[in-house]
Amino acid sequence: MGDQPPSFQMPRGGARQGPPSLPPPDEEENAPPRLSEDAVVDLEAEVRGSQVFDVLEQLDRELVGLVPVKTRIREVASLLLVDRLRRGYGLDSERPTLHMCFTGSPGTGKTTIAMRMAEVLHRLGYLAKGHLVTVTRDDLVGQYIGHTAPKTREVLKRAMGGVLFIDEAYYLYRQENERDYGQETIEILLQVMENQRDDIVVILAGYKERMDTFFQSNPGMSSRIAHHIDFPDYTIDELMGIGELILERQHYRLSDEGTTSFRELMERRMRQPRFANGRSVRNALERARLRQASRLIGAGGSIGRDDLMRIEGEDIRKSRLFDGDDVSDEEPGEDGGGPAAENGHRSS
Numbered sequence: 001m002g003d004q005p006p007s008f009q010m011p012r013g014g015a016r017q018g019p020p021s022l023p024p025p026d027e028e029e030n031a032p033p034r035l036s037e038d039a040v041v042d043l044e045a046e047v048r049g050s051q052v053f054d055v056l057e058q059l060d061r062e063l064v065g066l067v068p069v070k071t072r073i074r075e076v077a078s079l080l081l082v083d084r085l086r087r088g089y090g091l092d093s094e095r096p097t098l099h100m101c102f103t104g105s106p107g108t109g110k111t112t113i114a115m116r117m118a119e120v121l122h123r124l125g126y127l128a129k130g131h132l133v134t135v136t137r138d139d140l141v142g143q144y145i146g147h148t149a150p151k152t153r154e155v156l157k158r159a160m161g162g163v164l165f166i167d168e169a170y171y172l173y174r175q176e177n178e179r180d181y182g183q184e185t186i187e188i189l190l191q192v193m194e195n196q197r198d199d200i201v202v203i204l205a206g207y208k209e210r211m212d213t214f215f216q217s218n219p220g221m222s223s224r225i226a227h228h229i230d231f232p233d234y235t236i237d238e239l240m241g242i243g244e245l246i247l248e249r250q251h252y253r254l255s256d257e258g259t260t261s262f263r264e265l266m267e268r269r270m271r272q273p274r275f276a277n278g279r280s281v282r283n284a285l286e287r288a289r290l291r292q293a294s295r296l297i298g299a300g301g302s303i304g305r306d307d308l309m310r311i312e313g314e315d316i317r318k319s320r321l322f323d324g325d326d327v328s329d330e331e332p333g334e335d336g337g338g339p340a341a342e343n344g345h346r347s348s
């Protein structure tokens with residue numbers, strides 16, 4: 001803001017006429033307009049001004065299911081809006097703690113929701129930048145004595161003003177090794193989570209049971225988390241809904257037989273090892289696309305727009321999951337990158 005020419009400065013007097021509205025996200029000034037005790041505020045204008053509901057509506061449109069998760073995001077948004085209004089009246093209270101823990105199986109939408117959460121927090125003026133920095137243990141913990149603190153601090157610096165998302169956070173703690181360097185990271189995180197709450201939101205993510213164990217051994221961490229949000233596995237109908245959304249965005253569609261086959265494919269995939277919810281849907285559709293292309297080119301002749309959009313039953317049924325009852329999805333050709341790629345857990 002400092003480098004803006006003076007002619008772009010907002011006229012200060014204008015604010016008193018209409019209902020006060022929240023400053024746009026980029027405005028540096030974070031304090032809400034000061035109100036007299038008997039002033040009234042137009043809530044709808046406040047909500048519109050913050051543009052936060054645009055993000056929430058987009059979230060509703062673009063993400064299938066996840067009702068409890070979406071509800072919690074709405075609650076947090078309301079809390080922050082009310083908090084800002086209260087501060088406008090001089091009703092000071094501590095800023096709400098917003099560190100969170102997202103638990104759930106691979107591919108249930110944790111990273112996607114974290115990105116949206118960061119945006120919501122930015123629009124409501126809670127976070128200055130609202131970007132998401134995703135890390136795992138290896139990004140935070142060093143290999144040698146003296147390496148961990150600078151590594152952790154460097155990551156924290158990158159995440160300031162946004163959300164630090166720590167995937168599989170329980171790997172920071174190794175019960176069997178008291179002198180593990182992960183402990184150093186945990187201690188730095190604890191300090192920052194407490195003292196720099198206004199500058200950074202930390203989201204820990206991972207499997208529920210392991211996270212519970214981690215919190216038992218690290219009560220300090222547990223007490224700093226304000227929201228524990230669990231991401232349930234998707235039902236078959238939700239997986240089908242996710243598939244439809246993905247296809248629609250890419251201008252594909254399933255034929256009737258394609259739909260039936262895809263449902264059956266996903267039902268089989270759900271029972272397989274390393275099933276990864278939304279990500280498995282995405283991968284299965286990518287493979288179907290590959291087969292559709294081969295089918296079209298193989299058949300030759302002339303084709304139209306609809307042929308290029310339509311995925312047929314046979315494009316789905318050629319999956320190895322239809323070959324026998326107990327076919328694993330591990331064949332490299334089948335899911336392009338192997339199981340590690342599908343459930344998204346990096347090893348680097």
Ligand SMILES: Nc1ncnc2c1ncn2[C@@H]1O[C@H](COP(=O)(O)OP(=O)(O)OP(=O)(O)O)[C@@H](O)[C@H]1O
Binds near residue numbers: 104108110112167
């Ligand atoms: N509810 C949903 N609606 C639409 N798409 C979804 C939904 N949930 C997940 N997806 C899609 O599935 C893929 C995986 O989602 P995401 O990366 O957010 O999962 P994750 O929980 O972070 O997984 P992991 O634990 O493996 O990191 C993404 O491509 C995402 O768009």
Ligand SMILES: [Mg+2]
Binds near residue numbers: 112344
């Ligand atoms: Mg993720």
